[in-house]
Amino acid sequence: MAEAIWTIGDVAATGPLAGVRVLDMSSVVMGPLATMMLADMGANVIKVENKGGTHAGDMMRYAGSSPTGDLGPIFMALNRNKKSVTIDGREELGKAQLETLLREADVFFHNVRMAGMARLGLDYESVKAINPNIIYIHCCGYGADGPYGKRQAYDDLVQAASGWADLYAKRSDGPPSYTPSLVADKTVGLFATIATLAAVVHRQRTGEGQFVSVPMFECFTFFNMVENLYGQTFPGDGKFGYTRSINPRRRPYPTKDGFIAIVPYVDRQWARFFEIGGRPGVFEDPRFSTYEERTKHTGDLYAIIEEVAATKTTDEWVELLDKEDIPAMRFNPIEKVPDDPHLKATGFFMDMAAPHIGPYRTLRHPIAFTGSPANQRLAPQSIGAQNSELPSAANDG
Incomplete structure (x- = not known):
């Protein structure tokens, strides 16, 4: 337990709104x-x-x-x-x-x-x-x-x-x-x-x-509505809801022993992720080779990520993806958040x-x-x- 007993006037306000x-x-x-x-x-x-x-x-x-x-x-x-x-x-x-x-x-x-x-x-x-x-x-x-x-x-x-x-x-x-x-x-x-x-x-x-x-x-x-006005932003019959955020597979992926969040974002990261996961040809698929096409086919893409994620343990993924600078985070149950390093x-x-x-x-x-x-x-x-x-x-x- 930190040695901190707070009483009025013990510490002066130091923030930018001091005096307001x-x-x-x-x-x-x-x-x-x-x-x-x-x-x-x-x-x-x-x-x-x-x-x-x-x-x-x-x-x-x-x-x-x-x-x-x-x-x-x-x-x-x-x-x-x-x-x-x-x-x-x-x-x-x-x-x-x-x-x-x-x-x-x-x-x-x-x-x-x-x-x-x-x-x-x-x-x-x-x-x-x-x-x-x-x-x-x-x-x-x-x-x-x-x-x-x-x-x-x-x-x-x-x-x-x-x-x-x-x-x-x-x-x-x-x-x-x-x-x-x-x-x-x-x-x-x-x-x-x-x-x-x-x-x-x-x-x-x-x-x-x-x-x-x-x-x-x-x-x-x-x-x-910042992202979910989406298809209704311009005249036409587009749908509400950003395809990526409302996809049912947008979730932490099961690994061999737990869960992990994986978000490759730029082209290089996507290509390297599939190479590491033993699926090097995926990124050559026209559905996934550009950002625009990946957005249209988010569900298919997430399904493949889920398959690949299941091939390794969480620790293995964290180490590999961190080394390759591919965005990923270990899934924390809320009870474990205070223990996050x-x-x-x-x-x-x-x-x-x-x-x-x-x-x-x-x-x-x-x-x-x-x-x-x-x-x-x-x-x-x-x-x-x-x-x-x-x-x-x-x-x-």
């Missing part, structure tokens, strides 16, 4: 992922949660077992480097506290439906009246101009509506299915990070804040400790800044841990 102040009223996954990325990169993020009973605050605090009671595993993964305060925006004290925090903020970030924020006096025009240059980030379900504008959005709903779940049906000729990951939430969270960074740059250049809407449905449909060497999984948590495991920020490195300086906080720092000590949490 974010008031964060987001919850669950999409918003907290975005604000954690900002916090890792140095922003001073204050997470505002609602008061309540035994399950007050962000519901992700209680998803999964935890020795702390209010710091569940998913919440832990999404809420480091943030201070936690509880405020009741319906009370006069809470309104005054929020107004003070908003005056001091550069960014106001939330994923609450706008009607609810308007009832609290926290819609864009009201917040702009408090802080004219505020950057107001609203992570919403759907763009306000469309017929879904007032609906709720969740990961499953957006996977279904965006065509993402249909990719599984197209691949298997079976029923549609959801990806076993909160892929829409996390993807759109990164869109929100990008949007916030762009708005910060705009304000630095012009002095102007602005309202920024990050609609989950539109963002994830954009993400999905590359991730171990880079210290990606970090064993940490904090007084209010005890030992825990977290992930290193994945982006490397040579001049302004992201850092971890504050463990995920118990609900209301920084209430004493709020304007007016009368807030008893």
